[in-house]
């Protein structure tokens with residue numbers, strides 16, 4: 128096994144051959160599908176999880192048994208609000224690819240917790256990008272930023288395209304707007320391979336129950352089982368493009384396998 132000094136002195140090609148991924152937000156819908164995909168592709172996968180008094184690893188339990196039983200996956204306690212731990216984890220793991228999927232991702236909640244949303248979603252992205260620099264890995268690591276169709280917010284045209292101007296309409300959208308531009312800024316200022324994936328809504332059986340698709344499907348099941356009588360919803364005029372999360376995580380991986388970094392939109396059309 129190579130020492131950390133030998134690893135950071137490798138050529139970018141040899142460094143990437145190690146196939147080590149670090150995922151923030153690994154316990155979420157996308158993180159769990161991405162971890163599965165990367166393990167299948169022969170990556171060693173590392174995930175950052177937030178400390179919680181209750182178990183929050185339900186979506187990745189089938190992948191993570193014990194570090195001794197599954198050496199392909201390791202979890203680290205950490206948080207996007209804590210730069211020290213990000214530097215510590217990155218310097219230990221020496222990832223070849225970093226996927227920043229960690230976020231306060233609920234649009235409605237971002238109005239109730241706007242400062243927290245900005246701290247995690249906007250400044251958290253900056254902390255992660257800067258941790259890569261602090262570890263001296265800017266020229267070696269490939270970085271994926273989970274951007275969002277919420278950047279289009281009050282849409283300037285229908286349908287949206289790569290050239291549609293952004294107009295975020297929530298603290299979530301505005302925080303993600305900062306993350307989008309800081310990713311581009313690090314790409315241009317430090318020549319980092321850093322991509323934004325602007326993803327439209329994507330769903331799966333692993334989608335959290337507070338998002339509208341799962342709220343409705345779970346309610347239908349509960350009503351059928353006579354455990355619930357009615358369902359209360361909010362704005363019914365919104366329109367959404369829905370893809371499947373499993374397809375979209377493959378898109379994330381492909382964005383990091385290009386010759387040069389760019390920003391991409393994923394939607395079903």
Ligand SMILES: C[C@H]1O[C@H](OP(=O)(O)OP(=O)(O)OC[C@H]2O[C@@H](n3cnc4c(=O)[nH]c(N)nc43)[C@H](O)[C@@H]2O)[C@@H](O)[C@@H](O)C1=O
Pocket residue numbers: 232233234235274275276277326327328329337338339340342359360361362363365366367
């Ligand atoms: C791309 C984007 O995708 C997601 O954001 P979202 O589209 O807001 O997701 P949602 O499932 O909460 O809402 C869908 C629509 O449905 C409306 N809606 C009506 N009634 C209820 C309702 O009762 N609950 C909820 N949650 N929504 C409702 C709601 O107002 C909205 O117009 C996140 O992953 C986000 O992180 C992201 O980046």
